[in-house]
Amino acid sequence: MGNxxxxxxxxxxxGRFQVFHNDHLKYLLSGKxxxxxxxxxxxxxxxxxxxxxxxxxxxSRLTTxxxxxxxxxxxxxxxxxxxxxxxxELSIVPLPINRPELYRYYVPLDAxxxxxxxxxxxxxxLSYFESMGLKTHIIRKVPFEEKGISASDVRNYMINxxxxxxxxxxxVARLMKKWQIPDRLKKLNQNRSHSDKPFQLR
Numbered sequence: 001m002g003n004x005x006x007x008x009x010x011x012x013x014x015g016r017f018q019v020f021h022n023d024h025l026k027y028l029l030s031g032k033x034x035x036x037x038x039x040x041x042x043x044x045x046x047x048x049x050x051x052x053x054x055x056x057x058x059x060s061r062l063t064t065x066x067x068x069x070x071x072x073x074x075x076x077x078x079x080x081x082x083x084x085x086x087x088x089e090l091s092i093v094p095l096p097i098n099r100p101e102l103y104r105y106y107v108p109l110d111a112x113x114x115x116x117x118x119x120x121x122x123x124x125x126l127s128y129f130e131s132m133g134l135k136t137h138i139i140r141k142v143p144f145e146e147k148g149i150s151a152s153d154v155r156n157y158m159i160n161x162x163x164x165x166x167x168x169x170x171x172v173a174r175l176m177k178k179w180q181i182p183d184r185l186k187k188l189n190q191n192r193s194h195s196d197k198p199f200q201l202r
Contacts, residue, residue: 006033006034006035006036007034007035008034008035008036008111008112008137009035009036009037009111010035010036010037010038010039010108010110010111010112011031011032011034011035011037011038011039011111011112011113011114011137012038012039012041012095012107012108012111012112012113012114013027013028013031013038013039013040013041013113013114013115014040014041014042014043014095014097014113014114014115014125015027015040015041015042015043016042016043016044016065016151017042017067017072017075017076017151018044018064018065018066018067018072018151018155019066019067019075019151019154019155019168019172019176019181020072020075020076020079020168020169020172021149021151021154021167021168021169021172022149022167022168022169023147023148023149024079024149024151025079025080025083025169027116027139027140028040028076028079028080029083029085030139030140031114031139032080032085032089032090034112034114034137035111035112036089037089037090037091038089038090038091039090039091039092039093039107039108039111040076040090040091040092040093041093041094041095041097041106041107042069042072042073042076042092042093042094042095043095043096043097044065044097045069045094045095045096046069046094049094049096049099049102050096050098062188063185063188063189063192064152064155066155066181066184066185066188067181069094071175071179073092074175075171075172075175076092077090077092078169078171078172078175079169079171079172081171082169082170082171083169093106093107094106095107097125097128098124098128100128100129100131100132103132103134109132109134111135112135112136112137113129113134113135113136113137114136114137114138114139115129115136115137115138115139116138116139116140116141117138117140117141118141118142118143118144118146118147119144122141126138149167154167154168155185158176158181158182158185158186159182159185159186159189161182164182
């Protein structure tokens with residue numbers, strides 16, 4: 001990044017990243033500009049760590065969680081490498097965002113916790129951080145209609161065979177094709193009556 005004078009030593013940033021798109025990348029890079037080392041917390045890492053949220057009921061559904069934790073780990077790492085971020089300045093970990101009592105097992109609590117706020121879910125996450133006495137830094141706060149790219153829109157473009165590649169970092173788009181994620185999404189959508197229910201252990 002070329003920045004030798006960071007505002008913070010360690011920052012924690014988070015997201016579900018289903019799927020990782022260009023605005024996700026901007027968000028991570030904005031966080032990295034603020035800290036020497038950044039910890040990226042991938043939320044909804046597995047079914048056992050997901051709770052339904054009234055502030056965002058769709059986040060816990062199977063159809064909105066097509067990618068595994070490991071796949072998202074690879075996607076984020078490839079996009080950050082493509083953006084010339086040294087792997088020595090980055091950690092990628094699971095983060096059960098709506099289980100604040102578990103944060104200490106995954107991320108350093110003395111870090112600064114970054115977030116963007118667009119809706120009630122963003123406000124709820126801020127309340128989680130504040131309930132734990134964590135230091136926070138709001139990167140962006142705008143109305144939902146000004147949010148930008150939506151991962152749900154990207155997923156829908158894939159399902160409907162519409163152009164989507166331009167909305168993702170190049171390395172991510174390549175992996176989406178290699179892993180046949182559009183086909184996976186189409187199958188999930190076809191089985192929606194069975195799969196469109198809370199993400200849970202089987």
